[in-house]
Amino acid sequence: xxxxxxxxxxxxxxxxxxxxxxxxxxxxxxxxxxxxxxxxxxxxxxxxxxxxxxxxxxxxxxxxxxxxxxxxxxxxxxxxxxxxxxxxxxxxxxxxxxxxxxxxxxxxxxxxxxxxxxxxxxxxxxxxxxxxxxxxxxxxxxxxxxxxxxxxxxxxxxxxxxxxxxxxxxxxxxxxxxxxxxxxxxxxxxxxxxxxxxxxxxxxxxxxxxxxxxxxxxxxxxxxxxxxxxxxxxxxxxxxxxxxxxxxxx
Amino acid sequence: xxxxxxxxxxxxxxxxxxxxxxxxxxxxxxxxxxxxxxxxxxxxxxxxxxxxxxxxxxxxxxxxxxxxxxxxxxxxxxxxxxxxxxxxxxxxxxxxxxxxxxxxxxxxxxxxxxxxxxxxxxxxxxxxxxxxxxxxxxxxxxxxxxxxxxxxxxxxxxxxxxxxxxxxxxxxxxxxxxxxxxxxxxxxxxxxxxxxxxxxxxxxxxxxxxxxxxxxxxxxxxxxxxxxxxxxxxxxxxxxxxxxxxxxxxxxxxxxxxxxxxxxxxxxxxxxxxxxxxxxxxx
Amino acid sequence: xxxxxxxxxxxxxxxxxxxxxxxxxxxxxxxxxxxxxxxxxxxxxxxxxxxxxxxxxxxxxxxxxxxxxxxxxxxxxxxxxxxxxxxxxxxxxxxxxxxxxxxxxxxxxxxxxxxxxxxxxxxxxxxxxxxxxxxxxxxxxxxxxxxxxxxxxxxxxxxxxxxxxxxxxxxxxxxxxxxxxxxxxxxxxxxxxxxxxxxxxxxxxxxxxxxxxxxxxxxxxxxxxxxxxxxxxxxxxxxxxxxxxxxxxxxxxxxxxxxxxxxxxxxxx
Numbered sequence: 001x002x003x004x005x006x007x008x009x010x011x012x013x014x015x016x017x018x019x020x021x022x023x024x025x026x027x028x029x030x031x032x033x034x035x036x037x038x039x040x041x042x043x044x045x046x047x048x049x050x051x052x053x054x055x056x057x058x059x060x061x062x063x064x065x066x067x068x069x070x071x072x073x074x075x076x077x078x079x080x081x082x083x084x085x086x087x088x089x090x091x092x093x094x095x096x097x098x099x100x101x102x103x104x105x106x107x108x109x110x111x112x113x114x115x116x117x118x119x120x121x122x123x124x125x126x127x128x129x130x131x132x133x134x135x136x137x138x139x140x141x142x143x144x145x146x147x148x149x150x151x152x153x154x155x156x157x158x159x160x161x162x163x164x165x166x167x168x169x170x171x172x173x174x175x176x177x178x179x180x181x182x183x184x185x186x187x188x189x190x191x192x193x194x195x196x197x198x199x200x201x202x203x204x205x206x207x208x209x210x211x212x213x214x215x216x217x218x219x220x221x222x223x224x225x226x227x228x229x230x231x232x233x234x235x236x237x238x239x240x241x242x243x244x245x246x247x248x249x250x
Numbered sequence: 251x252x253x254x255x256x257x258x259x260x261x262x263x264x265x266x267x268x269x270x271x272x273x274x275x276x277x278x279x280x281x282x283x284x285x286x287x288x289x290x291x292x293x294x295x296x297x298x299x300x301x302x303x304x305x306x307x308x309x310x311x312x313x314x315x316x317x318x319x320x321x322x323x324x325x326x327x328x329x330x331x332x333x334x335x336x337x338x339x340x341x342x343x344x345x346x347x348x349x350x351x352x353x354x355x356x357x358x359x360x361x362x363x364x365x366x367x368x369x370x371x372x373x374x375x376x377x378x379x380x381x382x383x384x385x386x387x388x389x390x391x392x393x394x395x396x397x398x399x400x401x402x403x404x405x406x407x408x409x410x411x412x413x414x415x416x417x418x419x420x421x422x423x424x425x426x427x428x429x430x431x432x433x434x435x436x437x438x439x440x441x442x443x444x445x446x447x448x449x450x451x452x453x454x455x456x457x458x459x460x461x462x463x464x465x466x467x468x469x470x471x472x473x474x475x476x477x478x479x480x481x482x483x484x485x486x487x488x489x490x491x492x493x494x495x496x497x498x499x500x501x502x503x504x505x506x507x508x509x510x511x512x513x514x515x516x517x518x519x520x521x522x523x524x525x526x527x528x529x530x531x532x533x
Numbered sequence: 534x535x536x537x538x539x540x541x542x543x544x545x546x547x548x549x550x551x552x553x554x555x556x557x558x559x560x561x562x563x564x565x566x567x568x569x570x571x572x573x574x575x576x577x578x579x580x581x582x583x584x585x586x587x588x589x590x591x592x593x594x595x596x597x598x599x600x601x602x603x604x605x606x607x608x609x610x611x612x613x614x615x616x617x618x619x620x621x622x623x624x625x626x627x628x629x630x631x632x633x634x635x636x637x638x639x640x641x642x643x644x645x646x647x648x649x650x651x652x653x654x655x656x657x658x659x660x661x662x663x664x665x666x667x668x669x670x671x672x673x674x675x676x677x678x679x680x681x682x683x684x685x686x687x688x689x690x691x692x693x694x695x696x697x698x699x700x701x702x703x704x705x706x707x708x709x710x711x712x713x714x715x716x717x718x719x720x721x722x723x724x725x726x727x728x729x730x731x732x733x734x735x736x737x738x739x740x741x742x743x744x745x746x747x748x749x750x751x752x753x754x755x756x757x758x759x760x761x762x763x764x765x766x767x768x769x770x771x772x773x774x775x776x777x778x779x780x781x782x783x784x785x786x787x788x789x790x791x792x793x794x795x796x797x798x799x800x801x802x
Contacts (some may be wrong), residue, residue, distance in 0.1 A: 032303065038719035051430055069737035082434035093423035096444045103424075106441075107431035144572070166539065171748060173571035178790040196722060228799050242724035244749035244790065246793040250779030 001029045002065075003162050003192065006052055009059035011045050011074065018057070019045045020216045028163060032193040032205030034224065036239070037176070037213030043196045050194065051085055052076070081111050084155040088167035090147035094139040100125075100150055101135035107158040117152050124153040128183060145176035151204050153160070156187060163187070164194045169202055202245055204228060212236045270521020276514025280507075284330035293320040295327045296479045303497040312503040315486070316493060323501060324481035325507045327406045331482050332463045332511060335397050339462040340455050342401025348451070350405070351412025352439060355420060366413065372406035377465050385474045393447075393476040398467045404458045411454055416446035451523075456519035460512045467508055483508045534600070535562040537708040537740040538583055539621065542562035543595040545578050545587065552591070553578055553764040558706060560740040565731075567755035567772070568744045570788075575764040576744050580712050582684035583742070584620055585612035600707065617648060621701035625713035626694035631685040635795050638681025641665045668699040670731060695729070695774075702733065708740040709733075715750060725753055748791040752776055760784050 006025040012018040020042040027033055027050075037043040048054045049061060052068045058152060061068050063079050084107065089092040094103055104121045116245070122132050128149040139147055148168060155163050165184070169177040184193060185208055195203050203210065203224075210227045212220040212235065219233040231237045292311075293299045298318040299310070306313045312321035315350030354365040372380075381399030388395045419425065419442065428438050469475035478485065483504040491499030538560040538758045545553040555574035570576040580592045585604045597604040600619045604612055616622075624630050632640055642665050647658050656664070668678035672695040685693055696715060701709060711730065715723040729755065734741045745751045752756055752772055759769040760783070768781040779785045 037471070038721060049340060053426065053429060077432060080430065082428075085425060085427065085430045089423055093427055095422075095424045095442050095446070096427075098441070101440075109432040110431045110437060151427070153360060154431070158431075174748065174790045175571065175786055178793055181793075196489040199794075200720075201798050202798075204795065204797035238721055240798065242721040243725070243798060244720075244727075244747065244753055246749045246752045246776055246791045246797070247772075249773040 002031050003027045003063065005060075005062045005065075006046075006049070007060045008054075009056045009061060010050065011042075011049060011125060018216055020049075020056075023059070023218060025211065025218070025221075027192065027194060029192050030210055032188055032195070032207040033197045033208035033209045033211065034083050034200075035194065035197075035211045035213060036198065036200050036203055036238075038198050041213040041214060041218040042170065043213050044166065045200075047085070047164055047194075047196045048173075049093075049239040050164055051083065077111055080107070081113065082161045083158040083159045084158060084162070085162065085166065086148070086151045086168050087154045088170055090144045090171060091150060093140075093151050094137055096236065099135070100137055100139070102108065103139070104135070104154045104157050106154060108153060111158060115160060120157055121153075124157040127156060128153045129198070143176075145172055145180065148172060148176075148180055152180075152183065152187070154179075156191065160191060162192045164196065166196045167198070168195070170197070177202070180196055200228075200239060208226065210241065263532070267431075267521050267524050269517050270524065272521070273514050273521050276510055277518050280333060280511045280514065282325050284333045285519065287326045287330045290452055291323045292304030293323045295319065295323045295481055303493060303500065305497070306499055307441055313488060313497065314498045316497075317367055320392050321503055324486055325483070325504055327481045328486060328504060328507060329511070331476060331480060332466060332508070335393070335400065335466040336459040336462045336515075339400040339465075340406060340459050343458055344397065344451075344455060345407035345464075346402070347408025348412050350409040352443065354409070354413040355416035355443075356435060356439075369406045369410045369413075372403075373410065374450035375403070377403035377461070378416040378468055381469055382472075382474060385469075391469075391474045391477055393480065396466055396469050396475045399463045399469070404462060408451070408454065408458065410516070412447065412451065415450055415529045416443050419446045449525075453519050453523045456515055456522055460515035460519070463508065463515070464513055464528035478523075486508065536560070537562055537600055538567050538595070538624060539598040539744060540579070540583060541592060541596040541598075543579065543597060544584060545575065545582060545589045545591055548622075551764060553582070553761075556595075556759075556761070556764075556766055557765075558759055560588050560742050562707060562740050563734075563738045564757065565734060565741040565743065565755040567751040567758040568742060568761060569744055569746065569748065569751050569758055570761035573763065574761040576746075576761050579713055579740065580710050580744050581624070583710060584616050584622060585609075601652040601743050613693065614651070617644075617704040618651060619706060620708040621704045621706035622712065623694070623697050623701050623714045625716050627690070627697040627717075628685060631693060632637075633685055637688065638665050638669075641668055641681075641696070641703055643698050644700050648704055664703075668703055671702065671733070672696070672699045673725075674699070685710075689722075689727060690718050694718060694722075694726055697725075697735070699731065700701070702737075706739065706741065710742045710744070711787065712744045713746070714743075716745070716747065723750070748776065748787055749795070761785070761788055 001160065004027040006023050009020060009023040011020040014200060035043050035046060049056055052070060064240055065246050068079060085152055101121050105117050108115060108117055108120060121135055125132060125134055130146065142150065169180050172180060181202065193206060197203050207224050210221065210224045211218055214232065214235045220227060222234045227236060231240055267282060296319065299320050300314045300318050301317045302314060302316050303316040304310055310320050310322065312325060315321055350365065354362050357365065377400060380403040384399040384402065385395045387393050388506065425438060428442055433441065466475055467484035470482035471488045475484055476482045486504040487501055494501050536559055542642045543553060543556045543705050556579055558566065568576045568579060578587065581587050583597055585607065587593055592720060593605050595605065602615055642661050645661050645664050666677045674680050674692060674695050692800065699754045717725050718726060727750065740758060743751060743754050755772060758772050760767050760775065762783050768775055768779065768784045774783060776788055779788050
């Protein structure tokens with residue numbers, strides 16, 4: 001089943017040059033998708049389009065076959081509940097003046113999801129391996145990795161079908177990074193993930209499908225296995241060659 | 251390394267600095283005196299109680315003015331007037347300024363540009379000039395017009411500060427997260443923007459309060475403030491001007507009152523800033 | 534060997550807390566040494582201590598020698614002389630290392646002039662300009678004549694880092710300290726900048742102290758590596774040994790994590 005479809009989507013800020021041009025993309029339930037691109041590729045703009053935060057300059061974006069209409073309140077409530085996000089910077093993505101319980105509960109309250117808020121928050125925190133006591137504390141009491149877990153808890157508290165993650169491990173240390181990957185892997189049993197990142201290694205760990213973006217265009221897309229083993233587009237080849245790897249010292 | 255998020259100070263427990271204490275004491279003293287005048291004054295502030303221009307004595311702690319009224323009583327009443335003007339002006343400045351500032355922060359680029367330019371022009375006008383225009387446009391000088399004029403004049407400064415602070419908060423990822431969570435713009439203001447800009451705004455309100463007190467004194471000095479027999483400090487100063495060489499205490503006493511309140515407010519604001527911003531405190 | 538940097542038993546303390554303790558390392562001419570660690574490991578502080586630039590309130594003890602001259606306890610004036618002459622530093626974010634209001638050519642020229650003054654000589658305007666152009670070409674900045682007139686914000690991240698490297702080279706340093714020099718760059722740009730650094734260090738026979746949290750990057754950029762954790766050295770040795778057969782459990786964890794990401798991309802090469 002397709003969750004979000006982008007058809008011939010282009011986007012430009014004001015009258016500037018298009019940041020994205022002619023994007024066709026389908027996000028299917030159960031298939032984790034990795035969107036890989038470097039700075040200026042338009043990957044952040046795709047993410048904002050997928051979240052319904054900006055409207056395409058041309059083309060269509062639909063959610064379960066219906067066009068995304070920010071003016072339609074009841075539609076947006078269903079959409080927001082189903083599509084959540086985690087952001088890059090674990091420091092700026094949590095309001096420093098709110099307690100963890102209020103941060104995690106925000107989607108439940110804003111979307112008026114009738115549920116036992118405290119229980120739902122506790123469940124989300126335990127799903128990201130944080131103790132229940134964390135709920136009463138403030139963001140500055142946590143490390144970067146723990147903050148990212150809190151952000152993930154907020155993203156899953158409404159039990160969404162799709163979680164979009166924007167460079168979620170870039171700001172983290174290697175050992176923390178690998179634990180977040182493990183956590184996302186567990187979560188992807190219940191939720192489809194769309195990972196937007198410049199790091200093809202991270203994306204490849206979790207996604208069945210890949211989209212390679214360069215300067216606002218999709219240059220290659222398909223199953224991750226195919227793209228990684230036989231990249232067709234020169235840019236993909238260069239990206240793979242440039243990705244640093246620990247030399248094999250054996 | 252430590253995280254450096256100075257704008258986004260985490261909630262902290264109050265820690266009182268000496269500055270804050272001195273400021274709060276001075277301001278508190280004025281408030282107590284101001285409230286006291288509602289129920290009791292040493293003399294009737296309008297009654298002639300002794301010789302004219304008498305020097306300080308046990309009966310008249312600050313002496314008397316040129317009509318023989320007790321100066322200490324007038325200064326006490328002046329504290330009440332200064333504080334009411336401060337409270338009134340800051341309330342007006344805060345409600346208009348914060349609202350406009352938030353609107354500008356949320357507005358589209360064009361609207362924001364227009365609002366920002368308007369505010370810049372308003373700020374360029376001296377408060378006094380603006381107040382004179384407003385007083386001139388209304389029926390005549392009264393305590394109300396003074397409060398209104400000073401409030402309007404300071405609201406542009408509050409608005410500009412609010413706009414800058416709110417913009418900074420709106421750029422944070424947690425605002426995007428809130429939008430994704432389905433939080434409305436009003437909800438975002440209430441839950442995220444106001445709590446994060448409040449500490450800085452409060453400090454500014456305290457400073458604006460001090461400026462309002464000075465502005466009121468200046469207006470009264472020019473005869474644009476509360477008309478007689480309201481004993482505004484500015485009017486006391488103005489009346490004492492003619493006799494400053496023969497009876498200097500008539501100018502010194504209200505001067506001390508004015509300066510002590512404004513210094514108190516500024517120290518209080520500085521102290522608040524230290525409390526609100528933990529990065530300043532660590533030094 | 535010609536030891537450029539010798540750190541012995543370095544400890545850094547701040548407000549009663551120990552941030553770095555007992556770190557020893559040395560870099561000789563032509564040697565590429567990596568300092569790897571995660572956030573809070575003290576790797577950047579070690580680099581700052583090496584050039585006498587620790588933030589106020591931090592105290593260093595032990596010994597830091599730059600080309601045989603002691604840095605700890607030396608006066609500012611002495612250390613300033615050593616900084617350009619012996620060691621130059623490149624930081625993670627070139628945008629903050631460059632003056633936003635000054636054209637890039639002017640910024641490089643200023644460093645050239647300072648070096649010439651230091652050597653007690655003088656250069657004409659055209660000579661300085663020629664050297665700036667030469668340096669910009671050396672770091673493979675495209676169209677140096679045009680780019681010299683550009684402001685930092687008009688350049689890409691990779692170009693800015695190249696410009697920062699050109700400024701470092703303008704000092705003619707014998708030791709290059711690079712603190713996360715490619716972390717802020719795109720993957721493809723990172724590969725180019727790493728190649729450039731490798732070439733420059735080899736051709737100028739400079740010493741390189743390369744600081745990073747990124748194992749694969751360090752693994753390709755240096756010959757010898759030291760692993761820092763919470764301010765203490767846990768392991769050191771040739772890269773092949775430390776990453777090939779890590780002994781300390783912490784290093785084992787790091788290597789395993791890095792390998793997991795590498796394996797995901799698989800046999801792509």
